[in-house]
Amino acid sequence: MTDRERESGNRERGSGSGDRKGDARRTVLRGGRVIDPSQNLDATGDLILEDGKTGAFETAAGASYGDDIRVIDCAGLVVSPGFIDVHCHLREPGREDVETIATGARAAAVGGFTAVCAMPNTQPVTDNQAAVGFVLRQGQMANAARVHPIGAISLGQKGEALAEFGEMVGAGAVAVSDDGKPVASAHLMRTALEYARTFGIPVADHCEEPTLAAGGAMNEGIVSARLGLKGIPAEAEEIMVIRDILLARRTGGHVHLCHMSTKGSVELIRWGKERGIRVTAEACPHHLSLTENEVNGYNTNAKMNPPLRTEEDVEAIREAVRDGTIDLVATDHAPHHYDEKEREFSDAPNGIVGLETALAVVVKWLVKPEIIDLPTLIQRMSVSPARTFGLPGGSLQRGAVADVTVFDPTREWKVDAANFVSKGRNSPYSGHTLQGVVMCTIVGGRIVHQAAG
């Protein structure tokens, strides 16, 4: 690491007294509740990090440590394998005014993510090895959360010709996706699943039947009928969900379904999993917490695709996260410029920021009402994403990369979008009181975020 990189790494907000030892060879996370579902571990003790790897875990209390080791007091806190977000939009290259890979990676660190996967719908599209390499390099220079590039399925995300998966994987891509756009052609999807299988990567699909969803601005239902907004029916998602599951069955490829939002999708995924089809799925914090009613008053910060659905859908998605039908939680972090959201609802772009609120939304809407416990949260936000996308991390077993998140699951805080590290301010949670604060994020043994206080 060059001095310049080290410096930028140490510029982290509120790095506090740990600065000098930011690159200490050894760190002990002392006295925290260490929860690691990858090894069914849930115990209080000291976790040692050494040379960028996870070291020993000691449950004996009161151990003393020498001067050569940095001690982080974690009493009363949860120590977890670092969270991994397999779905975010970092906007670089192309829209550096709304987010850069550096600001996105830092926002991720603040949210407790030690790694994020960057979707390829950049300008130009990340559809070749050079572009993938650029994302990877920018991510490394950011010195915050790790950034794993996702390559496009089709050249220019036009839904026509396959992009070069092999070269993109060689350059560091961990998956392919045309996210933001549906893969309209079933033939292209089939070919992508077959071809991706060669390289052992998932095909992440944005499930949306384009002719049904055309022009839609929100969920189709009573609220869209009242507001006079064109609706997107649940079936626009579900038709593609079942198509993708059937194509995964046909091809043996691994399909990963992005941002599931409807009860029907959950039922279809369950159907696929029961038959051993290689389907995995994600849900976003907003689809676990908010309904279409947020759109009332034409609130453009409640506009995203897929749209917020009904209470019944939200309950089904929560239950699916609980029982594992939905494998993992991903943010679909999508920053937009203030001006773009400050307009007529039908013309405003889809998407909200999510990296810095994800944990607290999941704690508030799933852990607090006891739908899931903390080990399940960590499974869905760390262990499962790592396994599903074949990424490093997601475990605190000895020898694993020292990617660790330390958080306080009880502390409440009020969201003020002006304080986000992300350049995006488009959050539907502004003004909400959420629960759960990330105290410390460690990537490869190095502290990339430490909360004040």
Add this chain to the structure above:
Amino acid sequence: MTTPLGKDLLALEPLTPEQIRLILDTAGPFKEISERAIKKVPTLRGSTIVNLFFEASTRTRVSFEFAEKRLSADTVNVAASGSSVSKGETLVDTARNLEAMRIDMVVIRHGASGAAHFLAERIESNVINAGDGTHEHPTQGLLDLLTLRDHFGSLEGRRVCICGDVLHSRVARSNIWGLKKLGAEVGVCGPRSLLPNAVSELGVEVFDRIEAAIEWAEALNVLRLQLERMQGGYIPSLREYNRVFGVTRERLDRAPRDLLILHPGPMNRGVEIDSDVADGPHSVILEQVTNGVAVRMAVLYLLAGGAPELADAAKGGSDR
């Protein structure tokens, strides 16, 4: 300034029955002004009103303009052509510029649902929605209510059916809320492809066949069928629409009672309504136009802070 209606008139859905009755009651005396030789009162002298029309409109714009002029307001018409996706000034900048010119009220017609709401949240002036996308057209709803009330006395328990493209109609939404708030029973009739999927949750009776609607209703509000709906693939042809859903003399003749016929205009004669119905003895379509000016005068007056009791004193009966 707090008025009995609040700062703006954006929709009928959020209004109380009392607020709607207040507007209708206030419209009474204003109707009389339009019958005078000198059709002008000084009520809004010195007020500046901008009619901001992002969509083409003749009837509604002229009606507002007459209402404003008969109340002695100074008016400016801004016809902002082009859709919201054109490269021009954003709606929020347009609003701020108008505000900087120290205006008092904006009447806005816009192609996007929620545009009036958007504007109202961002400027101090009173905002009147003259139709926003497929959301609401509250003054049209009010003039329909006034017309029906003129004939029925009270709307309590009266059965009114809205016929046609409810899915894309802002007139339909304003009518549904307004009628229900005044105690009427509301039906809708049209091809299912032109009704909202969640129509039953709106608390209305749904009729698939116009014959059944005519048998049930005491009044029909026949919506304009926008010709682009055919290109959008919602219906196969205008010809079939007329054959299946057209309000014709023949169908009305089989009704168990005489029905009042309303239409918000402009009409497609021979499509949703036949000429002999539109021009027939039970058509109140021109009364609607007359009432439109009075209702808009009432809304302008009330939002400008006019005391309802002054208008009350001058008016006749009400349906209370």
